[in-house]
Amino acid sequence: MGGESHSLVFRLGLLVSSHVVGTINIVTVLAIAPLIKDDLSLSATQFGFFVTAYYSAQAIWSIPAGGIVDRFGVGRSLIACHVLMALSAVLLAIANSFELCIVALFLMGIGYSMVNPATGRGVLAWYPSERRGTAMGIKQFGVPLGGVFAAGNGALATLVDWQSLMWGIAGVILFNGILCFYLLLFFKPRTEDRPSMMANIRTVMKDTNVNIFALSGGLINTGQTNFFAFLTLFLRDVAGASQPMAGFAMGLAQTTSAVARLGWGAIGDKFFLGRRKVLMAWICGSAALLLVMMVWVGPGWGLWYGLGLVGLLGITIASFAPVAQAISAEMVIPELAGSAMGYNMTGVHIGSMVAPPIFGAVVDWSGGYAGGWLVTALFVALGTGLMVFKFREGIQKQRN
Numbered sequence: 001m002g003g004e005s006h007s008l009v010f011r012l013g014l015l016v017s018s019h020v021v022g023t024i025n026i027v028t029v030l031a032i033a034p035l036i037k038d039d040l041s042l043s044a045t046q047f048g049f050f051v052t053a054y055y056s057a058q059a060i061w062s063i064p065a066g067g068i069v070d071r072f073g074v075g076r077s078l079i080a081c082h083v084l085m086a087l088s089a090v091l092l093a094i095a096n097s098f099e100l101c102i103v104a105l106f107l108m109g110i111g112y113s114m115v116n117p118a119t120g121r122g123v124l125a126w127y128p129s130e131r132r133g134t135a136m137g138i139k140q141f142g143v144p145l146g147g148v149f150a151a152g153n154g155a156l157a158t159l160v161d162w163q164s165l166m167w168g169i170a171g172v173i174l175f176n177g178i179l180c181f182y183l184l185l186f187f188k189p190r191t192e193d194r195p196s197m198m199a200n201i202r203t204v205m206k207d208t209n210v211n212i213f214a215l216s217g218g219l220i221n222t223g224q225t226n227f228f229a230f231l232t233l234f235l236r237d238v239a240g241a242s243q244p245m246a247g248f249a250m251g252l253a254q255t256t257s258a259v260a261r262l263g264w265g266a267i268g269d270k271f272f273l274g275r276r277k278v279l280m281a282w283i284c285g286s287a288a289l290l291l292v293m294m295v296w297v298g299p300g301w302g303l304w305y306g307l308g309l310v311g312l313l314g315i316t317i318a319s320f321a322p323v324a325q326a327i328s329a330e331m332v333i334p335e336l337a338g339s340a341m342g343y344n345m346t347g348v349h350i351g352s353m354v355a356p357p358i359f360g361a362v363v364d365w366s367g368g369y370a371g372g373w374l375v376t377a378l379f380v381a382l383g384t385g386l387m388v389f390k391f392r393e394g395i396q397k398q399r400n
Helices: 002-031 033-039 044-072 074-094 098-113 115-126 129-140 142-156 162-185 197-205 208-238 243-271 276-296 301-315 321-330 334-366 370-390 395-399
Strands: none
Touching: 002 033, 002 044, 002 074, 002 098, 002 115, 002 129, 002 142, 002 162, 033 044, 033 162, 044 074, 044 098, 044 115, 044 197, 044 334, 074 098, 074 115, 074 162, 098 115, 098 334, 115 129, 115 321, 115 334, 129 142, 129 243, 129 321, 142 162, 142 243, 197 208, 197 334, 208 243, 208 276, 208 301, 208 321, 208 334, 208 370, 243 276, 243 301, 243 321, 276 301, 276 321, 276 370, 321 334, 334 370
């Protein structure tokens, strides 16, 4: 029994570390953006396409990634995604042109698109329903933790050149990928009478309930994307925050999110087991209200008011992912869980792609940030309402 317990802990640790190294990869790129931009003589618009390439790759590849996980299992999928993520870091390290950088970021997005379906399927396979939310929260803790490490890389880039930093990240990713070979011992997919990968994907895409949740997730995720994308700029322009204070606000959001991701999973298991949708509705509904309250942020006392909202939004809109992933893993039969999670992540990433341009257009048209926050709050409220009134808890919940 003790051996099985230790094995579960190690497996969960590998799921966490997979999120950590994947997040370090992309967030380090964003943290050292000025250095890359200056070294390769890129314009701001060209660097903006880095983010577009990354999220476009995730939007395109999330559905195939889920099918790959269902077909080949957690271990093989995580090994493959580590190889792709490490290769993307190497390509960026040796890049001497804008075009090669775009290829590197696109490959980085493809690699990371496989992490969520694979780790989510692992939690589904290895943990019973009454502990699954806690496990989802723990493995998602790797995302903000990776962000913290990446912020440290931003400071480290003042001591070593950014290319060496990316080579080091590639090495760390490969090391973690080697550790993932241990997962080949578990969650072996059936070899007899298995439907094809495309058959699994088609089944998921024809499920109305799954489509509703994917659309809901995309609408809700506009809140998280706009919150992080415009936070520091908003605080500097509207509240008169200094650059260090704006950076502190971003760190505050990441820290409260790290704690909340652990907490929401445990709360879901203890108090909302069988009703995770209710918990997610409370989290995201509260976030919509908090986004509306951003309208009253201003200089002086308004800055401290804004920091309070930042902490609360870190707990809510930045931290709903573990609950959402538990729901998406449980809304279909276990054999389709990876495909369902990949399909849901496609909706989430589409939300990430379209949200910032809409926010920016509203700000430009209205001449202030208030309209941007109100539109974002509306999208989050619409997504939450769609989930509450049209989505039903999945097959596994109905069986319990």
